[in-house]
Amino acid sequence: MIENVAPRLVALDWGTSSLRAYLLGGDGQIIARAEEPQGILQVKDGDFAGVYGRIVGPWLRRNAAMPAIGCGMIGSRQGWREASYAACPAGLDALAAALTPVETPLGPFRIVPGMNVIDADGVPDVMRGEETQILGQFGPGQNGVAVLPGTHSKWVLVEDGRIGRFATFMTGEAFAAMKDHTILGRLMTGTASDASAFARGVDHGAKPPDGRGGLLHRLFSTRTLGLFDQVKGEALSSYLSGLMIGSEIAEAVAWLGRAPDRVSVIGGAALSDLYVAALARRSIMSAPGTPDAAAQGLLRIARAAKLV
């Protein structure tokens, strides 16, 4: 909490499983924050207005003219109001030009568009929320590569301060489905973190596919290495995690067309640590993302929209 800064923006990072709300000063200072397990799937009866009023009402009632903005799955078909998708490449201006307002008793709440891209196969890909984190992480004119690990990991190529292209990898959700709902979980006797088994999995997953089979084949190694006692039961979960993250990195490197020198890892600490370790095994340096990147991105978008 900061006392001597004037509040300028209410910013919400409202995703599938959690809601993070920030009261921001004009330079991005976080004056107050709230985090609640009120992701769009948890909000009862779709009463987004009720949750909104309860969480940000105390801030907005003191300053009725203060703008409010949000990003994430709150703008999806299952959210409060469906917001559009901005096509790649796009930066602050394109997102600021396509905000979707929701009228509330506390004034308008503006939702940042998601982004879409057509991949090299001609298939659409989408994200909601990550675009804002990226634009909070990378300033105008910057270039770089970022990964946002999670249920659906996103890899993003940033060019001249804009999002050039991105790709989704279902690593986290596929890991959970394979561990909990296939034979691979049968030999697992715990989920303790095992760095050595994780590293072995990363190395195995990141090998080139030619002549060796790809992921559908390699997944089975989680069973056979367990059967032949080459990886202990308590380490098999770490092995599978490494195998899938290693596969994701190999796919992402192919997607980028080159191994990047450096990747920004934007996400929670535990999962980010695994990605940092996995990237290091591929000799790729990584840097942790800015804390509260979404809040900084929302402020930049609000500024570009001349709301602040």
Added chain:
Amino acid sequence: MIENVAPRLVALDWGTSSLRAYLLGGDGQIIARAEEPQGILQVKDGDFAGVYGRIVGPWLRRNAAMPAIGCGMIGSRQGWREASYAACPAGLDALAAALTPVETPLGPFRIVPGMNVIDADGVPDVMRGEETQILGQFGPGQNGVAVLPGTHSKWVLVEDGRIGRFATFMTGEAFAAMKDHTILGRLMTGTASDASAFARGVDHGAKPPDGRGGLLHRLFSTRTLGLFDQVKGEALSSYLSGLMIGSEIAEAVAWLGRAPDRVSVIGGAALSDLYVAALARRSIMSAPGTPDAAAQGLLRIARAAKLV
């Protein structure tokens, strides 16, 4: 049922989810057969001897000297008696030399070993039962490539009548886990077979990974093509099935080092039809497997062991 042939062998294909028993003549004629949902996971309290006696007792009690042999997961750690693995390459003689006998009141029941191989990554792979189907399908001196589709699909390279090498792909089980336990199932509104969506999935899964991302990325297309109404909800299950079978074929072709001219597809009719259709999209001819290949393989192994 054949009346005029003398029974020479009791042959059991005893897998994870079903038991198929055959009473065979000396030339492989099927004199009688029984099929029950008594796979090793369904046998109560591990009473394999009870199930065995009930199903093959009527045959063996009429002819106490008749040999009995079986293959499949009945020889696994979770089965009746753990049988060894024969290492690749191996054929009839190697398997016949490594039978594991179980003493029963009806005489010895001999279990065919599984097979193992070390893949190009240095990781073991295993199968139990498929080796016997293959040796029933391919005669001495023959060469070829076979796929046995299923929960864990096996691709097998047959060289000079022996199993040269093989690889497991977790296609069937990964498909079920992704469909039933991830976001991909959310937009599915049925599981009717849709040939056009299946073909689109095959084509997408079989594309080369470079620059396009691999399976972890492509899986997400099942969601985005649904979101953007490019594939209807009732066809998304077929699309995902095609995507995964197409990925398996691409991995298997890389594993073989070349696209084979012709593949024998050994399995149940519905799944085999999907593989035949998917292989055709890659311009690979396919031939259906011999019916009851396991029974023929068991007879050949029994002959090689001089039991018949």
